[in-house]
Amino acid sequence: xxxxxxxxxxxxxxxxxxxxxxxxxxxxxxxxxxxxxxxxxxxxxxxxxxxxxxxxxxxxxxxxxxxxxxxxxxxxxxxxxxxxxxxxxxxxxxxxxxxxxxxxxxxxxxxxxxxxxxxxxxxxxxxxxxxxxxxxxxxxxxxxxxxxxxxxxxxxxxxxxxxxxxxxxxx
Numbered sequence: 590x591x592x593x594x595x596x597x598x599x600x601x602x603x604x605x606x607x608x609x610x611x612x613x614x615x616x617x618x619x620x621x622x623x624x625x626x627x628x629x630x631x632x633x634x635x636x637x638x639x640x641x642x643x644x645x646x647x648x649x650x651x652x653x654x655x656x657x658x659x660x661x662x663x664x665x666x667x668x669x670x671x672x673x674x675x676x677x678x679x680x681x682x683x684x685x686x687x688x689x690x691x692x693x694x695x696x697x698x699x700x701x702x703x704x705x706x707x708x709x710x711x712x713x714x715x716x717x718x719x720x721x722x723x724x725x726x727x728x729x730x731x732x733x734x735x736x737x738x739x740x741x742x743x744x745x746x747x748x749x750x751x752x753x754x755x756x757x758x759x760x
């Protein structure tokens with residue numbers, strides 16, 4: 590029950606991060622830190638063997654190094670580079686390929702949508718709460734893609750599978 594509550598909070602914060610990223614094109618540090626720190630009590634109450642928890646930690650560490658490189662080359666923003674390893678703690682090695690695949694597809698779809706809207710609609714027509722990505726030279730809110738990847742791949746994680754199985758869309 591406690592694991593389900595922690596996982597539910599984690600998923601809700603992923604949605605919040607996506608919405609915040611759309612609205613402001615940033616993901617706050619406190620949010621990424623919270624996503625990562627929620628893993629500690631989740632791992633403690635889950636009953637998952639230490640070898641699997643270790644695999645999740647190694648996966649997150651690898652994701653951190655790759656995301657840092659992507660940030661260094663200005664491919665992703667700092668908030669995105671911090672959110673990816675934070676969610677990889679929860680997703681783990683078994684679901685990481687599916688997470689990355691869905692994240693990449695969703696990120697590409699977001700980019701295409703933003704480009705199409707920028708070319709066909711004046712910025713003033715877009716509602717204020719979601720206008721930031723549609724401004725000229727604005728970035729892509731990749732928090733949306735990261736959250737999509739979490740929801741798509743989370744069923745493969747021992748920490749997220751129970752809560753996602755309760756949501757009929759993902760069962």
